[in-house]
Amino acid sequence: MRSGFIIVFLLTLFTVTVKGQQNVVRGQVTDATNAKLPSVLVKNITNNQVTLTTDSGNFEIRGLVGNTLIISSPGYVSDTLFVADMKFKNVKMTPLGITLGAVNVRGQRFDPRVEYAQVYQKSKVHVLSPTTWFGKEAKDARRLKKYFEKEVEERHVDSVFTKVYVGSLVPLKGVELDNFMSLYRPTYEFVRSNGGASMAAYINDSYKKYQALPPEKRVVPKLTSEVQPQQSKP
CATH class of the missing domain: 2.60.40.1120 (Carboxypeptidase-like, regulatory domain)
Structure with a gap:
């Protein structure tokens, strides 16, 4: 009787595992x-x-x-x-x-806590639940949470540091404007603490630095994941 129960249990476990893998x-x-x-x-x-x-x-x-x-x-x-x-x-x-660090086009409205509520729920740590500390699903959720928080910050920068606004302050257009904005994109911390006149001053000061660069330095490196061969040391 007991052996029969064990066999049924193992078959059920196997079925659930296979079904999970298929999903x-x-x-x-x-x-x-x-x-x-x-x-x-x-x-x-x-x-x-x-x-x-x-x-x-x-x-x-x-x-x-x-x-x-x-x-x-x-x-x-x-x-x-x-x-x-x-x-x-x-x-x-x-x-x-375009190039690495190119100006991203993002939708302005993004609330991950609403759109991905299940991720934030799974990211919570409960003292009496070991799986919320060490479980793969919980760890993946916390990794996603950090990703979303960074995305919210980047979208905030996008909403302030726009091509229309920057282009109204510097005489650049097209690819040159894209490169300038990529090279001198402000951080979220800076944008959050500075606005209006401070942001305009930052852009104008950055443009002076941009003008001082040699032409080859005004272009953002192309996006690549190739590993450059190491040079042998003398």
Whole structure:
């Protein structure tokens, strides 16, 4: 009788495990050079699940055949992936035609606490619940929370340090303006503490520094993950 119970229990556990694995989409995100990309946001817009790639570019996200994933990261063209099967996904991201640190176009309204309430709930630590301290789901949620908090800060900078505003203060247009804004983009802390005349003064002072740079220094380095060969020491 007891052995029969154990067999039923193991079969049930196996079924639940297999079912759980079938409900997870796995993959890896790389760039054109096959370099693995960490901290890339992967969102399943069908069930509103979200995750970040690991340091090795891998991701796991709950999903099923027929779902749609959006893969996005600053400096890269966002990619859309339709889940046609549950095979391992290899996603290659294309750098934006501009450069590293290029001015990002973000929607102004973004409240992650509302949009991703489940992430903030899972990120909480409860003293009597070890899984909230050491569980993978909880740790992933806390990592996402930090990502969202940084995104909120960057969007605030975007709302102040706009192309229209900066372009009204400096005689730059097009790619030159993009490069200038990338090179002298203020921090969130600066924007939060300075406004109006202080921001205008910062932009004008930055423009003087920009003019003093040699032409080759006025261009932001192209986005690349290639590892440069180390030079041998003499």
